[in-house]
Amino acid sequence: MRRIGQGRTAEIFEYTLNQIMKLYHADFPAEAVQNEFRITDAVFRKGLPVPQARLFKDDESRKGIIFERIEGNTMLSLMIQEPVLIKELSCQMAVCHHSLHAQNDEEGVLPAQKQILTGAIRNTSLLSEEEKIQIISYLSTLPDRKQICHGDFHPDNVMVNETRDQYWVIDWMTGMSGDPAGDVARSWVILMSATLPEDTAPAVHRGFEGVRNLLLDYYIRHYLQISGISRQEMDAWILPVAAARLNESLPGVEADQLIKLVHDRIRLLK
Ligand SMILES: Nc1ncnc2c1ncn2[C@@H]1O[C@H](COP(=O)(O)OP(=O)(O)O)[C@@H](O)[C@H]1O
Ligand SMILES: [Mg+2]
Structure with missing residues (x-):
């Protein structure tokens, strides 16, 4: 099979003409x-x-899912190829994210945001027990909602067709039900801290940072505008979301930056 994509958890192969196979790394838990x-x-x-x-497909050592194939590019690859499109695509990302949040999970099929965040905060080795208790107790004061949240919404998980009038959201492993403000805060945290591998050329680093900062600015501003959510409402979720992200195996620089953010925000609680 021809490989057409690669992410952190899996490789993507052409399967049939209009289907792809997402083949997870061998050590990846079947439950996930x-x-x-x-x-x-x-x-x-x-x-x-x-x-x-x-x-x-769980009959082989590597688990797989066969998906309908999307004809298009990820927003990230388009933004890097054609920086003039960053504003348009960032605003489209905001519209797309908002359209997910307009639906709710009345049936209770998806895991609950606060439970997922609490579990990750408890599990990280990068915070003290006292810090964890403070953050979890603060989290319990935030709104309880049941809207559809993606949990990992960033431009490599949104695909768009060639004429840029249709988009799809992929990679739903972390989907959950909760407060949209928390889902947007998670995108903010990812976008403000995401880095490229350390051996990337300096010029590419600078290009990437330019894309990232513009995208963050346009996407957040447009999302807040169309959703009516205030910056304060989104901001309230940054502490627990950043703390929970420390439970992912992040590159050292990203972890250091998030630890600093978490420490600064804990100080503001007092
Ligand atoms: N249904 C699909 N159709 C076409 N390409 C896809 C599809 N799903 C994923 N891809 C490609 O594979 C890449 C990785 O997929 P993703 O589900 O995000 O994996 P990961 O969990 O490893 O991030 C995507 O960025 C995209 O380029
Ligand atoms: Mg992905």
Whole structure:
């Protein structure tokens, strides 16, 4: 099979003419793959713009999901190829994110945001027990909602067709139900701290940072404008979301930056 994409968790192969196979790394837990299948299926049934998950394959050592194939590019690759499109694509990303949040998970199919965040905060080795207790207690004061949240919404997980009038959201493993303000805060945290591998050329680093900062600015501003959510409402989620992200195996520089952010924000609680 011809490989057409690669992410942190899996490789993507052409499967048939209009289907792809997402083949997870060998050590990846089958339960997480099953979760991605289940969540993608649930949001697809709600009519959201996601590729249909067709089959879960767990008969081989590497688990896989066969998905409907999207004809297009990720927003990230388009932004890097054509920087003039950054503003348009960032605003489209905001519209897309908002359209997910307009739906809710009344049926309770998706895991709950506060539970996911609490679990990750408890599990990180980068915070003290006292810090964890403070953050979790603060988290319990934030709104309880049941809107559809993606949990990893960034421009490499949004695809767009060639004429840029249709988009799809992929990679639903971290889908959850919760407060949209928390889902946008998570995108903010990812976008403000994401780095390229350390051996990338300095010029590419600078180019990437330019894309990242412009995107962050346009996307957040447009999202807040169309959703009516205030910057304060989004900002309130940054502490628990950043703390929970420390539980992911991040590159050292990203972890250091987030630890500093978390420490600064804990100080503001007092
Ligand atoms: N349904 C699809 N159709 C076409 N390309 C896809 C599809 N799903 C994923 N891809 C490609 O594979 C890449 C990685 O997929 P993704 O699901 O985000 O994996 P990961 O969990 O590893 O990030 C995407 O950035 C995209 O280029
Ligand atoms: Mg991805």
